Amino acid sequence: MERYDQLYRLYSEFPADTLKAYQDLVDLFPPVDSRVALEHWQRASEELERRKSAIHEGFDDGTFYAEIAARATRQQAFTALDLYSKYEQAVNVFVLDVDETLRSAGNTDNEIPRETLSLLTEFHEAGVPIVICTGQTLENVKGFMIQGLGSELVHSGQLSIVYEAGTGVFTPGHGADTKHLLYEELDEEIVSVFDYVRSRVLREAPEELRRGCHLQGNEFNVTLKPNFEIGSDRAVEIIDQGLVYELDLLGEAVAEIVDDDVDPEVAGEVARAFYADSDPEIHDVLADHERSDPVNVPETVVDLFERIDVAYYEGDAAEVGSLELNKVVGVETALNVLGIGDPFALVMGDSKSDLRLMDWVAENDSGLGAAPEHASADVLSFVRETDELVFDRGRAADMLRTVYALNRLAALE
Incomplete structure (x- = not known):
């Protein structure tokens, strides 16, 4: 309870909001070549240190509590305390x-x-x-x-x-x-799928799709991006089309590898069926395009598809990537x-x-x-x-402030 009592006293007895405002002013003051502005910054810095000194003198661990009050709101500080109580780690x-x-x-x-x-x-x-x-x-x-x-x-x-x-x-x-x-650590079979899709994704695309999107300059993944404002109606429309087209290409690539297990004429339908079943967002896009009919997916094809990720971001991107290469591995x-x-x-x-x-x-x-x-x-x-x-x-800083308070509390040990 000691940390709780100290935080409660900190935010009850000291004007923490004002202290934080001074800290923000000092930290975020824009670089300007103005004597008046620099004098204003200097006065703010001196007032900040004066207010921190009052906290230093009022607590046994005043340095830590002054820094918490200068950078975290009351709610952020108590959230940090809850996290520390649960994990006991910075x-x-x-x-x-x-x-x-x-x-x-x-x-x-x-x-x-x-x-x-x-x-x-x-x-x-x-x-x-x-x-x-x-x-x-x-x-x-x-x-x-x-x-x-x-x-x-x-x-x-x-x-x-x-x-x-x-x-x-x-x-x-x-x-x-x-x-x-x-x-470079992927096996040849998977690499060949990506080579197939990448080499054809724009060259063989329908004209409307080719003119409405571009290929992001990735080293490996195959990512279609819209030539329109992200999230706009036209961007949504073109990325939906791009998703369907990429799935068709992916089906063709896998059919080429597994030979007789998949008829090339229905390879796209097989890919669409697998990924529609795997991802509700993809299912909804395919349903809107009347391209989600149930199809039997052979086990040999399933084995490959389960190693390949198809990601859909509405109005932003349609991407083919490797499930063996994801953010966790990176x-x-x-x-x-x-x-x-x-x-x-x-x-x-x-x-x-x-x-x-x-x-x-x-x-x-x-x-x-x-x-x-x-x-x-x-x-x-x-x-x-x-x-x-x-x-x-747009307020990632609020989470960083909570972690700042968490790390200060952990340092009290």
Whole structure:
């Protein structure tokens, strides 16, 4: 009860909201070449230290409590206390999705907010490694992470990028272990399926689809992206068409491998039947296109399909990937390179690929799962059933503040 009583007193007797406002001003003050602005920042810094000193003097562990009050709201601090009471561990690594998690097209203009970047930088300076885990290409994610966090942090040896949902891992500063091309470890049979689909996906596509989407520049996965604003009606329409077309190509590729087990004329129907049965979202898209008739799927084909992932993101992407290369495999590789043998991670994400990570850390008692309020239904269900770590769209910083308080509380030991 001691920590509870101390937190209760902290937020009851001291103006924590004002203290946090001063801390935010000092941390997020924009770089401007103005004497008046710099004087304003200096006054805020001095007032911040004065208010922290009052807490230092009022608590035996005043330094810890002052930092908690300066960065976490009352609710975030007590959530952190609940987490510490349950797990008795500090978070020692972040595993973070990007799109619709760290940033949001709807709420942050598709930029990672300065507040989030500032907190991640602070965690980095405290020695907490960061694993960025995304479906995007390496060059894309590397570029905006350097822009947001700076080249020095990205190349510090304490940041890893799991890209294309686990097909590769990039950890600058680790010599021969800097880049792992996990797709090179797949067997020839699976590689040939991807070669078949990739070589035909745009070249043989119907004209409307070919003009309405493009192939993301992946190293391995085959991802169709719309040539329209993500989420718009036209984007939804073209990605739905792309999903059906990719399934047909996938069926043809597998039929070629298993020879006589599948008639090439119905190969697409076989693929559609398998994935419609596996994923309700895919089932609904195929039903809308009247392409979901029941078909017998031979066991030899099932064996291959069970190794291949087809992912559908409404109005955003239709993707063929390998189930042997997923975010879990990528993160395990990243943690190994970073030298984290006993992780207790905060996993933040919004999609089914992120849910696999959350399941993984939960099954191994290796961390927490958190998600934005607009995450997929399965992700939200999991998060609410575990620790209820749901945050508002575009407000990943709120979750980082909770973890900041958790780590400060753990350090009181």
